[in-house]
Amino acid sequence: MKREAEIHDYQKKLERWQRIIxxxxxxTEMQISAPLKMNKNQTRAIKGEVKLASRALLLVRQAALKELFEIEHKQYLEELSVMGKTFYKERI
Known part of the structure; x- marks a missing residue:
């Protein structure tokens, strides 16, 4: 009887240790995988930010180029005006 009780106690300890392990x-697996998931989320967020920044830069460059073309067009018209010439504009 005493031997069976000791065996039973050891089995309980073994089961407890197995649960703890x-x-x-x-x-440990969660601690390893959590930073990987966090890095993926951060990478995705950074890619989105880069995409938005690229789009914003493109819009700024387009606006600056449009303004430059308008300024050059006005200068060209002034130079033609000084020479007594003009562009033909069809008016409707």
Whole structure:
């Protein structure tokens, strides 16, 4: 009887240790995978920010180029005006 009780106690201790080991293993796996997921989310966010920044830069460059063309067009018209010439504009 005493021997069976000792065996039963050891089985309980063994089961408790197995639960602790499996819990620690799961926690370790979560700690390893969490930064990877966080890095993926950060990478995705950074890619989105870069895409938006690229689009904003493109719009700024287009606006600056449009303004430059308008200024050059006005200068060209003034130079033609000084020479007594003009562009033909069809008016409707």
């Amino acid at each position: 499996s819990f620690n293993k799961a926690m």
